[in-house]
Amino acid sequence: MARIGVFVCWCGENIARTVDVVKVAEAMKSIQGVIVSLDYKYMCSDPGQKIIKEAIVNERLTGVVVALCSPLMHEKTFRTAAKEAGLNPFLLEVANIREHCSWVHEDKNEGTKKAIEITRSVVERVKQNHELQNITVPITNRALVIGGGIAGIQAALDIANGGHQVVMVERTPSIGGHMAGLSETFPTLDCSQCILTPRMVEVARHPNIKLYTYSEVESVHGFVGNFKVKIRKKARSVDINVCTGCGICQEKCPQKKIPSEFECGTGFRKAIYIPFPQAVPNKPVIDREHCTYFTKGKCKLCEKVCGPKAIRYDQVDEYVEEDVGAIVVATGYEVITSEKFPEYGAGRFKDVINGLQFERLASASGPTEGRIVRPSDGKEPETIVFIACAGSRDPAKGIPYCSKICCMYTAKHAMLYRHKIHHGKAYVFYMDIRSAGKGYDEFVRRAIEQDGALYVRGRVSRIYEKTVNGQKKLIVKGADTILNKAMEIEADMVVLATAVTPSPGAAQLAQKVGTPYNEYEFFSEAHPKLRPVESNTAGVFLAGSAQSPKDIPESVSDASAAASKVQILFSKKELERDPYVSVVNTDKCFGCFSCEAVCPYRAITREEIKNRKGEVVRMVAQINKGLCQGCGGCISICRAKACDLIGYTDEQIWAQIHSYPADPIDPTEENGHE
Amino acid sequence: MNNTTNNKKENFEPRIIAFVCQWCTYTGADLAGTSRIQYAPNVRIIKLPCTGRIDVHFILKAFEQGADGVIVSGCHPGDCHYTSGNYYARRRFEMFKKMMGFLGIDDKRLQFAWVSAAEGRKWGTLVDEVTNNVRALGPFEDYKSLKIFQAE
Numbered sequence: 111m112a113r114i115g116v117f118v119c120w121c122g123e124n125i126a127r128t129v130d131v132v133k134v135a136e137a138m139k140s141i142q143g144v145i146v147s148l149d150y151k152y153m154c155s156d157p158g159q160k161i162i163k164e165a166i167v168n169e170r171l172t173g174v175v176v177a178l179c180s181p182l183m184h185e186k187t188f189r190t191a192a193k194e195a196g197l198n199p200f201l202l203e204v205a206n207i208r209e210h211c212s213w214v215h216e217d218k219n220e221g222t223k224k225a226i227e228i229t230r231s232v233v234e235r236v237k238q239n240h241e242l243q244n245i246t247v248p249i250t251n252r253a254l255v256i257g258g259g260i261a262g263i264q265a266a267l268d269i270a271n272g273g274h275q276v277v278m279v280e281r282t283p284s285i286g287g288h289m290a291g292l293s294e295t296f297p298t299l300d301c302s303q304c305i306l307t308p309r310m311v312e313v314a315r316h317p318n319i320k321l322y323t324y325s326e327v328e329s330v331h332g333f334v335g336n337f338k339v340k341i342r343k344k345a346r347s348v349d350i351n352v353c354t355g356c357g358i359c360q361e362k363c364p365q366k367k368i369p370s371e372f373e374c375g376t377g378f379r380k381a382i383y384i385p386f387p388q389a390v391p392n393k394p395v396i397d398r399e400h401c402t403y404f405t406k407g408k409c410k411l412c413e414k415v416c417g418p419k420a421i422r423y424d425q426v427d428e429y430v431e432e433d434v435g436a437i438v439v440a441t442g443y444e445v446i447t448s449e450k451f452p453e454y455g456a457g458r459f460k461d462v463i464n465g466l467q468f469e470r471l472a473s474a475s476g477p478t479e480g481r482i483v484r485p486s487d488g489k490e491p492e493t494i495v496f497i498a499c500a501g502s503r504d505p506a507k508g509i510p511y512c513s514k515i516c517c518m519y520t521a522k523h524a525m526l527y528r529h530k531i532h533h534g535k536a537y538v539f540y541m542d543i544r545s546a547g548k549g550y551d552e553f554v555r556r557a558i559e560q561d562g563a564l565y566v567r568g569r570v571s572r573i574y575e576k577t578v579n580g581q582k583k584l585i586v587k588g589a590d591t592i593l594n595k596a597m598e599i600e601a602d603m604v605v606l607a608t609a610v611t612p613s614p615g616a617a618q619l620a621q622k623v624g625t626p627y628n629e630y631e632f633f634s635e636a637h638p639k640l641r642p643v644e645s646n647t648a649g650v651f652l653a654g655s656a657q658s659p660k661d662i663p664e665s666v667s668d669a670s671a672a673a674s675k676v677q678i679l680f681s682k683k684e685l686e687r688d689p690y691v692s693v694v695n696t697d698k699c700f701g702c703f704s705c706e707a708v709c710p711y712r713a714i715t716r717e718e719i720k721n722r723k724g725e726v727v728r729m730v731a732q733i734n735k736g737l738c739q740g741c742g743g744c745i746s747i748c749r750a751k752a753c754d755l756i757g758y759t760d761e762q763i764w765a766q767i768h769s770y771p772a773d774p775i776d777p778t779e780e781n782g783h784e
Numbered sequence: 785m786n787n788t789t790n791n792k793k794e795n796f797e798p799r800i801i802a803f804v805c806q807w808c809t810y811t812g813a814d815l816a817g818t819s820r821i822q823y824a825p826n827v828r829i830i831k832l833p834c835t836g837r838i839d840v841h842f843i844l845k846a847f848e849q850g851a852d853g854v855i856v857s858g859c860h861p862g863d864c865h866y867t868s869g870n871y872y873a874r875r876r877f878e879m880f881k882k883m884m885g886f887l888g889i890d891d892k893r894l895q896f897a898w899v900s901a902a903e904g905r906k907w908g909t910l911v912d913e914v915t916n917n918v919r920a921l922g923p924f925e926d927y928k929s930l931k932i933f934q935a936e
Contacts, residue, residue, distance in 0.1 A: 180814045209817025210829055220825040710867045741866035742837025758832055766830050767845045770801060
């Protein structure tokens with residue numbers, strides 16, 4: 111038999127002014143099961159809470175209703191009080207008679223009537239409540255970082271330095287990402303490799319970091335604190351435990367003309383290669399698509415010259431499984447190639463390059479050792495044109511968003527060019543200059559004012575080749591929208607600041623991890639302002655450009671934020687959360703799995719029901735309490751009515767509906783309840 | 785019976801049950817409170833985690849129990865705390881509206897709405913509108929006249 115206590119709050123005048131709280135408390139007494147019902151001026155005060163606690167103990171209450179402000183305000187306060195008095199906190203419910211009643215109605219009669227009905231409905235609900243315990247989920251204190259660019263490196267180091275194990279998976283043969291290929295970085299012009307490579311080495315050396323390069327995430331199962339990740343280690347054809355990284359194989363390899371990924375096509379590499387001199391791990395990999403042995407069946411030169419005998423032609427992809435508790439997605443970005451721009455030559459003109467290629471030309475470790483020259487003939491360009499917003503903010507190219515980093519790196523490019531070729535002319539076509547950031551606008555101003563970059567506000571409509579005085583030139587046709595005149599520049603070289611897009615395969619990875627992404631395939635954050643580095647999937651965090659175009663400082667702060675989120679998660683042995691999750695009555699479930707289709711959290715698993723002989727009789731749905739967030743979508747879709755949501759059960763809702771009877775209570779009548 | 789209905793209609797105050805999600809509309813209704821926005825007192829709110837949790841049985845039950853109108857309100861498209869619950873709800877209630885005629889309920893008695901946590905004003909307006917609309921329709925008594933319910 112239920113023993114319910116009802117406690118009605120005056121909230122000073124806030125409730126009592128338009129609701130006759132005495133009458134509300136009085137009306138509750140007539141409800142079956144209500145043992146005690148009283149009112150008090152400030153229920154949330156210490157004496158108020160004491161009244162409730164004493165009643166719980168003295169009257170041996172099995173349920174409590176507090177009629178006062180919104181549950182968002184004080185539910186926790188009163189549930190804690192109930193717990194202190196020895197009552198399961200989930201047996202206490204709040205009737206909202208302030209925000210939903212006294213504050214929105216002036217008529218005291220109507221307000222009182224409504225307050226009575228609201229409180230009564232919650233009393234009926236509480237009768238259907240059950241004792242609940244918060245769910246605890248064990249946590250594996252080990253993180254997976256996907257992507258070994260600057261964001262991934264920073265996240266991995268932060269987590270590892272926090273004392274937790276980290277597994278890092280990088281798709282390419284070396285970590286470092288795009289940053290390893292950059293020349294100098296804005297706004298300080300410090301050398302990118304100088305600041306990055308020590309970090310790369312730290313990752314490789316860190317006792318808490320397990321590094322998988324040339325590997326990809328194959329599948330992710332499980333839930334927050336308990337992910338099982340399958341990783342595919344692609345066949346390197348080199349045993350990196352044996353290889354010393356001497357580089358003789360690379361030297362001797364006869365395949366010389368393979369465009370280097372690291373050089374963004376501005377340089378070449380061999381078929382067996384270390385991507386760049388500072389690569390981590392500094393071990394080669396055989397590109398089977400181009401290797402003479404793999405394509406023609408003959409050669410094996412690398413095997414012959416390899417001192418430690420590390421070449422393994424018969425190596426196959428290897429699968430490993432890792433248990434982790436959290437995942438940081440730091441898959442980074444790619445830029446679109448000039449092939450996307452028929453108006454700018456669509457990749458036909460060798461001297462129309464993109465920003466990343468220019469970085470390699472300007473880099474001291476690049477194919478030209480830092481000399482800025484035309485890819486077509488190796489001559490220094492006398493006139494260079496930079497085009498910002500090549501693809502970005504252009505719905506016609508399918509990229510309406512701003513790529514964010516281009517304004518700054520274009521200014522840097524113009525600056526670097528002018529530093530190296532003093533007599534050269536550097537034009538920059540721009541739509542707007544977006545240089546928000548510490549020291550950023552000053553940097554752009556410096557490019558214009560000190561280094562004499564010629565900024566032209568307007569867009570370039572067309573680029574074509576023309577021989578002028580026996581020299582091949584690129585004719586850049588554009589407009590200066592400030593002077594309102596057409597422009598035609600005879601350029602030697604053009605650099606397109608092409609749009610930033612997510613790393614290829616981002617969407618597939620998001621599907622494996624089970625986290626949402628937007629229409630451009632950038633990973634979606636749980637909340638753009640308040641949860642910027644968390645994904646909607648518990649235990650999955652985001653860092654860097656996987657989420658949207660970001661520069662280095664932003665990627666790093668993102669990564670540290672994500673790492674801190676991971677460490678917050680790892681600070682406890684067990685994860686505690688609300689018990690509001692779905693449950694399946696397996697007797698009723700007939701296995702249509704409609705719930706599986708609607709569940710946004712992949713919390714539904716299929717379970718076999720076996721007979722005594724061990725034969726599978728049928729399949730039923732089961733809900734993973736760790737993954738379920740308690741939305742209840744599975745319940746309303748369930749044809750068998752086999753699902754229910756703890757804390758919001760059908761019985762509880764029905765009890766509330768039932769308590770709103772056909773004939774409303776008139777508070778002026780005594781014992782208005784029927 | 786017609787006479788009694790007409791008599792009742794004169795000072796008829798509709799009973800509206802609102803099924804709302806806890807993230808957007810419930811909080812929106814809280815905001816209406818903190819902003820002291822006055823609206824018709826006819827509504828009774830039932831809080832659920834998400835509009836996707838709202839079973840059409842709840843609505844039928846509400847009408848059966850004497851509600852004259854029902855509001856279902858949740859987060860705007862794209863804002864669902866659970867990413868997609870409101871889309872499933874929208875589809876479900878579009879279907880259900882079509883079925884209401886068959887069930888003998890005027891579909892104007894059910895209002896589906898989006899009210900965000902920031903739209904206290906919209907919540908007040910919604911309640912006022914639905915109250916006025918349902919008042920114009922008169923009390924919902926078709927189920928009460930059924931023998932099966934009279935027997936109870």
